[in-house]
Amino acid sequence: MIKKSSSGSGLVYSTESGRMCPDCRQPVAACICRQLAKTPAKTDGVARVSRSSKGRGGKTVTLVSGLALDALALAQLGKQLRAACGSGGTVKDGVIEVQGDHCDQVMQALAKQGHAAKRSGG
The missing domain is CATH 3.30.780.10 (SUI1-like domain)
Structure with missing residues (x-):
């Protein structure tokens, strides 16, 4: 069973992979948002x-x-x-x-x- 919102914002929940991350649209287990948040931005210091x-x-x-x-x-x-x-x-x-x-x-x-x-x- 796959549920989609009517506004077309993307997949919200799927029994196939479970909860989806709202930012990167990946399954929560494979979410890359936390890894990206841990790396500091490239600056000149x-x-x-x-x-x-x-x-x-x-x-x-x-x-x-x-x-x-x-x-x-x-x-x-x-x-x-x-x-x-x-x-x-x-x-x-x-x-x-x-x-x-x-x-x-x-x-x-x-x-x-x-x-x-x-x-x-x-």
């Missing part, structure tokens, strides 16, 4: 620190991108940067977001940890 307020209702955030770290190490670094700034934030899609305009503090914290950092944007 320089952290880019910028300030942005687009799509956040006018609130300013400091963004740190371009670090060649895995997800766990990136989350740990994000926690340390947020603590250094005394602010909240998150890690999304390989980019650390720190609430507020803390570019200088983030640059200093990255330098203390041995990461090369550059300011980007305005």
